[in-house]
Amino acid sequence: MNTPLDPEAVVQRQLDAYNARDVDALMAAYAEDLQQFEHPDILLCSGAAQLRERMTARLSDPHLYARLIHRAAIGNVVIDHEEVNRMFPEGTGKIELVAIYEVREGRIVSARFISGQKTLDSEARRLTS
DSSP states (O other): OOOTTSHHHHHHHHHHHHHHTOHHHHHHTEEEEEEEEETTTEEEEESHHHHHHHHHHHHTOTTOEEEEEEEEEETTEEEEEEEEEEEETTEEEEEEEEEEEEEETTEEEEEEEEEEEEEEHHHHHHHHO
16 A cells, blocks of 8 residues: 555655646655756756756746656666656657656655657657648
8 A cells, every 4th residue: 555655656746746837746755855867877956956946947848748658666766657748949749758766755865867769749740741
């Protein structure tokens, strides 16, 4: 049975907050001293202040939505495979993403992201026309 502190429940709350574009709810899922990386070790942000700044900008995208494709969990590690719709500098589109979350005491302490190929909506339209 999942409790609010279970790693999967914590990661799901974070995903729900992301899709609702609710920065405060998203921040509540993360530890104060969190770190986010582009896999394996390129630091994207460190600490709650940097995450809030990063997520405030990201969550302002009206096209933003992450669809969970698959989730696996072992102990305090949760791995999500997602498809994320968002605005890129070249236009709207989607990207596949694997997110590896480490959860301790009911908060995400680290996240590592592996990005797949992005597909712009204009490319998809050209391929189906």
